[in-house]
Amino acid sequence: MSKNSSPLKHDKNFKGPCKNRSCTDVIFLAIFIAFLILWGGVAYFGFLKGNPENLLITVDSNGKKCGVDSEVLDKPYLFFFDLSKCATPSILLSGCNTVQMCVKECPQQNWAFLPYKITPMLFNPSNIQKDVICTDDVDKSSIKTLNQLEKLINDEKCANWYISSKPVLGRCISLFGNFSGFPMESEIQAVSDSSVQIADPLWDSYTEGYKFHKTGRHLLDDLMRSWKVIILALVISVLVSLLYISLLRWIAGIIIWVTLIGVVALLITCCIFSWRRYMFLKDSKPIDTKAKMLEGQFEELLKSKDLFFWLTVVVAVFTLIILLLIIFLRKRIQIAISLIQEGSKAVSNVISSLFFPIIPWFFQVCVGLWVIFVWACLQSVGEKVFKVNGFDGSHCRCGGAYEKIKNGDLCVPDEFSNLCIDLMTGFNCTTASCDYFKTQPPSYMIFLHMFNVFGFFWGFWFLSGLSDMILAGTFAKWYWTFNKKDVPFFTVTGAALTTVRYHLGTIAFGSLIIAICSFIRATIEYVQKKTKAYDNPVVKAILCCCRCFFWCLEKFLRFINRNAYIMCAIHGRNFCHSALEAFNLLMRNIIRVVVLDKVTDFLFFIGKLVITGSVVAIAYLLFFMNNPQNLYFKGAVPLSLIAIGAYFISSIFFGVYAMAVDTLFLCFLEDCERNDGSIDKPYFMSKNLMQILGKRNKKQS
Numbered sequence: 129m130s131k132n133s134s135p136l137k138h139d140k141n142f143k144g145p146c147k148n149r150s151c152t153d154v155i156f157l158a159i160f161i162a163f164l165i166l167w168g169g170v171a172y173f174g175f176l177k178g179n180p181e182n183l184l185i186t187v188d189s190n191g192k193k194c195g196v197d198s199e200v201l202d203k204p205y206l207f208f209f210d211l212s213k214c215a216t217p218s219i220l221l222s223g224c225n226t227v228q229m230c231v232k233e234c235p236q237q238n239w240a241f242l243p244y245k246i247t248p249m250l251f252n253p254s255n256i257q258k259d260v261i262c263t264d265d266v267d268k269s270s271i272k273t274l275n276q277l278e279k280l281i282n283d284e285k286c287a288n289w290y291i292s293s294k295p296v297l298g299r300c301i302s303l304f305g306n307f308s309g310f311p312m313e314s315e316i317q318a319v320s321d322s323s324v325q326i327a328d329p330l331w332d333s334y335t336e337g338y339k340f341h342k343t344g345r346h347l348l349d350d351l352m353r354s355w356k357v358i359i360l361a362l363v364i365s366v367l368v369s370l371l372y373i374s375l376l377r378w379i380a381g382i383i384i385w386v387t388l389i390g391v392v393a394l395l396i397t398c399c400i401f402s403w404r405r406y407m408f409l410k411d412s413k414p415i416d417t418k419a420k421m422l423e424g425q426f427e428e429l430l431k432s433k434d435l436f437f438w439l440t441v442v443v444a445v446f447t448l449i450i451l452l453l454i455i456f457l458r459k460r461i462q463i464a465i466s467l468i469q470e471g472s473k474a475v476s477n478v479i480s481s482l483f484f485p486i487i488p489w490f491f492q493v494c495v496g497l498w499v500i501f502v503w504a505c506l507q508s509v510g511e512k513v514f515k516v517n518g519f520d521g522s523h524c525r526c527g528g529a530y531e532k533i534k535n536g537d538l539c540v541p542d543e544f545s546n547l548c549i550d551l552m553t554g555f556n557c558t559t560a561s562c563d564y565f566k567t568q569p570p571s572y573m574i575f576l577h578m579f580n581v582f583g584f585f586w587g588f589w590f591l592s593g594l595s596d597m598i599l600a601g602t603f604a605k606w607y608w609t610f611n612k613k614d615v616p617f618f619t620v621t622g623a624a625l626t627t628v629r630y631h632l633g634t635i636a637f638g639s640l641i642i643a644i645c646s647f648i649r650a651t652i653e654y655v656q657k658k659t660k661a662y663d664n665p666v667v668k669a670i671l672c673c674c675r676c677f678f679w680c681l682e683k684f685l686r687f688i689n690r691n692a693y694i695m696c697a698i699h700g701r702n703f704c705h706s707a708l709e710a711f712n713l714l715m716r717n718i719i720r721v722v723v724l725d726k727v728t729d730f731l732f733f734i735g736k737l738v739i740t741g742s743v744v745a746i747a748y749l750l751f752f753m754n755n756p757q758n759l760y761f762k763g764a765v766p767l768s769l770i771a772i773g774a775y776f777i778s779s780i781f782f783g784v785y786a787m788a789v790d791t792l793f794l795c796f797l798e799d800c801e802r803n804d805g806s807i808d809k810p811y812f813m814s815k816n817l818m819q820i821l822g823k824r825n826k827k828q829s
Contacts (some may be wrong), residue, residue, distance in 0.1 A: 145601060145604050145605055145608065145626075145697060145698050145699075145700075146698070146699055146700045148700075149626070149630045149700035150630065150700070151629075151630050151631075151633065152630060152631050152633055152634045152696065152700070152701065152702040152703070153631075153633030153634045153636065153637045153702050153703050154633045155633070156633045156634075156636040156637040156640065156703075157632050157633035157636050158633075159636065159640075160586070160590070160632075160633075160636035160640070163583070163586065166579075167502070167579070167580070167583045170502060170506070170576050170579055170580065171498075171501065171502045171505055173505075173576075174502060174504075174505025174506040174507075174508070174509055174576070175505045177509045178505055178506065178507070178508030178509035178510070179508050180501070180504040180505050180508050184297055184298065185298070186204075186205070186206035186228075186230070186298040186299055187206075187228075188200070188206060188228050188229050188230045189227050189228045189229065189517070189561070189563035190541065190561065190562075190563060191512055191514060191541060191563075192230060194206050194230035194298060195230070195298070200230040202232060203230035203231055203232050204230070204232075204295075204298060205230065205231050205232070205233065205234050205295050205298060205299070205300050206228055206229070206230060206231075206298060206299045206300065207228070207229055207230070207231045207234065207235070207261060207287075207290075207300045208226055208227075208228055208299075208300065209226045209227040209228070209229075209261075209284065209287045209288070209290075210226040210287075210288070210289075211226070211291075211301070211302060227263065227284050227287075227563075229261075229263055229264070231261070231300070234293045234294060234295050234300035235261070235290050235291070235292055235293055235300065236292055237259075237292055238289075238290070238291055238292055239259050239260070239261075239287075239289060239290055240288070240289035240290075241277065241278070241281055241288050241289060242288075242289070244256075244274060244277075245274070245278070248274055251273075251274045251277075253271060253272050253273075256271055256277060257269055257271055260277065260286050260287070261286065261287045261290060262280060262285055262286040262287070263285050263286075265285070266280060266285050266286065283518060283559055284517075284518060285559075354751065354765075354766035357747055357750050357751060357766060357770075358747075358766050358769055358770055358773075360747075360750070361743055361744075361746065361747040361750075361770040361773070361774065362770070362773045362774065362777065364743055364746060364747075365739065365740075365743045365770075365773065365774035365777045365778065366777055368739050368742055368743060368778075369739055369777060369778045369781045369782075370781070372735060372738075372739055373472065373475070373482075373781055373782075373785065374472075374476075376468055376469065376471075376472040376785075377469065377472035377473060377476055380465050380466075380468050380469045380472065381462070381465050384461070384465050384468070384731055387731075387734055387735060387738050388450075388454055388731075388734065390738065391450065391734055391737065391738065392447060392450060392451060392454070394741070395443055395446060395447040395450070396447060398439075398443050399440055399443045399444050399447060402436045402437075402439045402440040402443060403436075403440045405436045406433055406436040406437045406440060409432070409433035409436065410433050453730075457723065457727055460723045460724060460727050461727055461731070463724055464724055464727040464728045464731060465731075466816060466817050467724065467728055467789050467792060467793060467796075467817075468728065468731065468785070468789060469816065470789075470792050470813075470814055470816075470817060471603075471785050471788035471789040471792060472785075473612075473814070474603050474606045474607070474788050474792065475784060475785060475788055477606060477612060477615055478602055478603075478606060478615070478619045478620060480620045481599060481602050481603075481619075481620055481784055481788075482781065482784055484595070484598070484599065484620055484784070485595055485599075485780055485783060485784060486780070487595075488591045488592065488594060488595040489780070491591050492587075492588055492591050492592070495584065495587040495588055495591065496584070496588075498587075499580060499581075499583065499584040499587075502580045502583075503577070503580060506569070506573060506576050506577055506580065507567075507569070508567070509567075509569055509570065509573060510567040510568050510569035510570060510573070511567065511568050512566075512567055512568075513538065513565045513566050513567065513568045514538065514539050514540060514541055514544075514562045514563060514565060515536055515537065515538060515539065515562070515563060515565045516533055516534070516535055516536060516537050516538075516539050516544070516560060516561075516562060516563075517535065517536075517560065517561050517562075517563040518535070518559055518560040518561060519533065519534065519535045519557075519559075519560035520535065520559075520560070522551075523550060523551055523552070523557070523559040523560070524548050524549065524550055524551065524557035524559055524560045525548070525549060525551055526544075526547050526548040526549075526557075527547050527548075528547045529543070529547070530543065530544065530547045530548060533548075535560075539562040540562065541562045543562075544557075544561075544562035545562070548560065581647065581650065582643060582647045585642075585643040585646040585647050585650075586639055586640060586643035588643075589638075589639035589642045589643050589646070590635055590636060590639040592639070593635040593638050593639045593689065593693060594627065594632075594635050596689075596690055596693045596694075596787060597623075597627045597631060597634075597635060597693040597694075597696065597697050598620065598623045598624045598627050598697075599620075599623075599784065599787040599788070599791070600623075600693055600694040600697040600698075600787065600790075600791045601622075601623030601626060601627060601697035601698075602619050602620050602623045603787070603788045603791040603792060603795075604694065604697055604698045604791055604795055605619050605622070605623065606619065607791070607792055607795040607796075607799075607812060607813075608698075608795065608812055609812075610810070610812060623697070626697075627697070630700065631696055631697075631700070633702075634692075634693070634696050634702060634703045634706070635693070637702075637703040638689040638692060638693065638703055638707075639689075641685055641689070642682065642685050642686060642689060645678060645681055645682045645685055646682060648678055649675070649678045649679065649682060652671060652674050652675055652678065653675070655671065656668075656671045656675070659671070688707055688710070688711060689707075690787075690790060691707070691710035691711070691714065691790070691794060692706040692707035692710050693706070694710065694790065694791050694794050695707075695709050695710045695713075695794070697791075698795070698798075710794065713794065713797055713798060713801075714794075714797075716797075716801075717797050720797070724793065725789075725790070725793060728786075728789050728793075729786065732782045732785065732786055732789075735778070735782060736775060736778045736779060736782055739774060739775075739778040740771055740774045740775045740778060743770060743771075743774040744767055744770055744771050744774065747766070747767060747770045748767060751766070751767070795812075796813055796817065799811055799812050799813055800823075805818075805823055805824055805825045805826055806826050807826055810825045810826075811823060811824075811825055
């Protein structure tokens, strides 16, 4: 027991959540409202100074807006010479490192230079001039020989290959169609093994592009072939979650113990399977994965003996830990089962609480969309940056301020055009250009982006806290109603109105604290990624310690906030007072808190895993019945999506139960301190819970 706190005393007027309340932490509600106004001002500034539509308007390598600028007014679509170079996270920092040009229409067919290089006899100037896509400064009618075409491709004046594509937001995007007209994988391998000499850039560009589109096509094909099963599996996950939770009310003990035994049995089965697979692969010959694509690497992973060896070790250790926890905490598990049963009764009596989290979740999605909108507004503010591209000094010469210019230097298109000439013709340089690179924002823009990120954290945690307090008020009302039949029908609505009317300031205060911690964590993560390239062990150690500290701090603050919201929902006091009361109450019952509460969390986690595993198993059987050989990745892609979706859905339902159990647990602790079971001080807890804890209410004689 804490020295600075004493057990709560009996109050004969206390009948649960108080009715006479006043507004709490008003100053922080005012700060939050002021912050929202400033956030709107930041968005307005970005919208006024920039233009979010500029992020959608396509701009070619020369800085011309496709379909907008006079030179390309009849060319509304942006074509990428090598779209595979845009499929990397680095484009957010360095841009898409390939030539981009405005075109009248997106390609309707496949074309590649490689077949003509392999078989020169196929080269036909008239067909090439019709099919090849080149920049506007290239006269395609002058392409008469294979060497001319190869030089233009090497100079990035013509595309090495392209795929049939469709316009998506003004950009020609391949829908991963068929590869007719392309050398297939066997031909690529044959060329690799032959003496045919192909320029490395052309070969690398083609093979990387082929891999990118082939993998994308296979992923898309897997999703298209299995989308019905994915939708069905997600619906099943909702039904299984509802069924699992409904059964907890009547047979929580059986469900929990069957769940635990099932998990142990599943882990033992996985361990045996992994060991047998390891022993089988140990004596097998290694497979040849040369020139294989992603599915080949996936197959290699499935045939890695080291993978299955370490998988066996990890699963065996995990199984042993769970067995020991079950054996030594079996009595506490029984009490936790009773808490789950009480939570089941509370949720069943107030069934609307089960679906209530959908509302704050919807608003959290809206916050995320708002953050993206503000980011788009701010991102469109700035000046265009151009860089020299294709300059090697042998074909072009520049004078004036550009006399010592080199490839990659900053430039201005008009100045470059006036100061740089072609050595052969004496006119504008054609082999090099001043291309659009990115939009350079003002130096202060980083602070506005930081403000926007902080707004995301504060808004997210505010809505999360609002949901927690409304649910806490709902379940506290259920617990402190002596006769459960007297629980009002609109309990959730009443709790929501009370929270919105009196306690938004408390939620703003609590969410501000967590938002600051989350923002610091995000900043540390960003700094760590930025300094990763320097490989300084001291900096790494410091950042690692900071990450660990703030991770622990955030977990602790979220725990305190959750319980502070519960106390505020019950007693209607401000955040600091509620947090102190909750903390003291928990410290006076620290053993129960650590064991019972955490065991309950563990059981909920196991329940989510069981639901996810069951849904994935059902989906796997559906795939098996529908011949999984039709799927390129052995069903891994749809099964992964199903697993993520099922876990997310089960987490929503179990989140309500977790809040119910936490609220009932705190109410139970307060009930034990305020009352003693006498006629004047009866317990409010259920008879089942009193029986397990060895308590009872005395009857009048």
